[in-house]
Amino acid sequence: MRGIEDSQPPIFNGEHMLRQRNERRVLEMRNITKVFPGVVALDDVNLDVRAEEIHAICGENGAGKSTLMKVLSGVHPHGTYSGHILFEGTEVRFSTIRDSEQHGIVIIHQELALIPQLSIAENMFMGNEIVKNCAINWHETRKRARKYMAEVGLDEDPDTLIKDIGVGKQQLVEIAKALAKDVKLLILDEPTSALNEEESAHLLDIMRKQRERGVSMVIISHKLDEISAVADAVTVIRDGKTVGWMDTEKGPLNQNDIIRLMVGRPLDNRFPEHTPRIGDVKFSVRDWWVRHPMNTDRWVCKGTSIDVRSGEIVGLAGLMGAGRTELARSIFGRSYGIFESGEICIDGKVVKAQSVPEAIDCGIAYLSEDRKMLGLNLLDTIHQSIVSARPQKITHHGILNIHEGVCVSEKYRHSMRIKAPSVTTGVGTLSGGNQQKVVLAKWMFTDPEVLILDEPTRGIDIGAKYEIYTFIQALADEGKAVIVISSELPELLGITDRIYTIFEGEVTGEVPTKSATQETLMHLMTSTHSLNDER
Structure with missing residues (x-):
C-alpha cells in the first residue's frame, strides 16, 4: 500500500x-x-x-x-x-x-433517478428507447431488459412497476440501466x-x-x-x-x-469518550399496539414497552422491517399506522400526543431516517428549516420575528459547525452531513425532553459522525431521554448505554451496552422469543 x-x-x-x-x-x-x-x-x-x-x-x-x-x-x-x-x-x-x-460514462446518484409509476423496462430504456418503424419496440425492450437484469441478478418481470420493488432492487435496476448504455x-x-x-x-x-x-x-x-x-x-x-x-x-x-x-x-477512537449521568425514568412507553396502515391484519407494534432514563442514550436494534421506525413514528404523534392501545409517560405523567403538533408540545422530537423526504424542505433556507418545527417560539403578539429567528439560527450554525456562508443558504445546496446537522438543530430548537433519532448518521462521513455523536451525548448530559435507531451495530455499541432489540414488532431483548456484543444482539434481533413474555 x-x-x-x-x-x-x-x-x-x-x-x-x-x-x-x-x-x-x-x-x-x-x-x-x-x-x-x-x-x-x-x-x-x-x-x-x-x-x-x-x-x-x-x-x-x-x-x-x-x-x-x-x-x-x-x-x-x-x-x-x-x-x-x-x-x-x-x-x-x-x-x-x-x-x-x-x-x-454513466453516473448513478445517491437519490435514484427512477419513476415509481413506470415499469423496470420503461425506466431502463428511458431516453434510450429501442425504436422500430417510428414506434417503441416493446418486445425487444423487454428482451434486452431481461438480459441486463440477469447480469445483476435481478429476477423480476420487466413489466413490474418500480414502486412495487424495494430500494435494493431499485439500485440493481439503475446498474442494469447503465449496462444497457454500454457503460x-x-x-x-x-x-x-x-x-x-x-x-x-x-x-x-x-x-x-x-x-x-x-x-x-x-x-x-x-x-x-x-x-x-x-x-x-x-x-x-x-x-x-x-x-x-x-x-x-x-x-x-x-x-x-x-x-x-x-x-x-x-482519529484514534471513532466514538467520543462519555461518562453518562443517568437519573430516574423520564420516558416510558407501555403496552403499545399499532396496526399496519394498509394491512390492518398485521401488527407493527405488539405490546411494546420501553423505558428511557434522564441522561440515558438507549438504542433500538433490529433488522430492516423489524418495526423500529414504525414504533418511533407511531410514538411521534401517531404519524404511522393505526393506533389501538397503549400509553406514553413523560416524567411519570401520561401524555396524549395524538398528532405531530401535540407530540412536539409534549416535548417529543423525532429525527426521521430520510432527511430529504421527511426531515427537510429542500427549498427552504437553513434559517427557515431550524425554526420550522416550533415557529411560535419566535412569534410575539401573532407576529413572526424573523430577525430573532435568524439570530437563533446563526447560533446553531456556529455551535454545530454547519458549513455554509450564512443561514440564508438553501439547505438543498448543503452536503449530507450539514443537512443532518440542520435537522438536529431544528429539533434542538423545540427544547424537547425526549429525542428519537432514526439513523442519525446515515450517509455521512466519519468526521461528521463523530460530531453528531458529541451532540447526542451533550443532549443526554442536559437530562434528555435519547433513543437512537441504527442499522449499524458498532454504532449502537459505541454510543448507547442500553439497547433494546426488536423482531417483527416485538421487543425481544434488553441488554446493557457494556455487556452487549454484535453476536448477542444479532441473536436477539432474529429471535421469536418476546421480552413481553417475561413481563
Missing part, C-alpha cells in the same frame, strides 16, 4: 504518479477547479482511474466528491470549471449528461447507503463481476469496510483538494490511514 501525506503532496505534473501496475488509464482529471458563489468547491483536484479498476473516492461531507463527479458527467458543463478531462486518452468536453453517456466507466455515489447488509454484499459482488468484464468503476462511499473489501485504489479529497492516494498493490487498504487523510488528523 502506498499513501500520500499532507507533508508529501501527490505529484500530478511532470513526473506523474506512476504505479507499479503499468496499466492503461481510462480516466484522467487534471487540475479541476470549480467555484460556486462564495465557495471554492474544487481546488486543483486530480484523479486517475485505470482500466478495469474499482477506484474509491473518500472524503468528508462537503469535501467535493460529488461535485467532481458532476463535473465529469456533464452535470456541471464544460466552461463552468477549469482544468482538463481525458477519457481513454482523448480530451473530452461534456456539456450535458447525454454527452458523457455517449462516451460510456465503460460506472460512477456510483453512495450506492449502499439505503441498503441492508445482504443487499450491500450483493451489490459489491456485482461490482466485482463487472470489473472482471472490463467495466471501470468509481465509487463514493463513507463505508470504509466496503471500500477496503472492493476497491483497488483510493483517492482522498479534503476541503476541495486532493490530499492523498493509495492502492492495494502491496496489501489491504488501511482504514486508519484513510480516516487520517479525510479528517486531517488521527
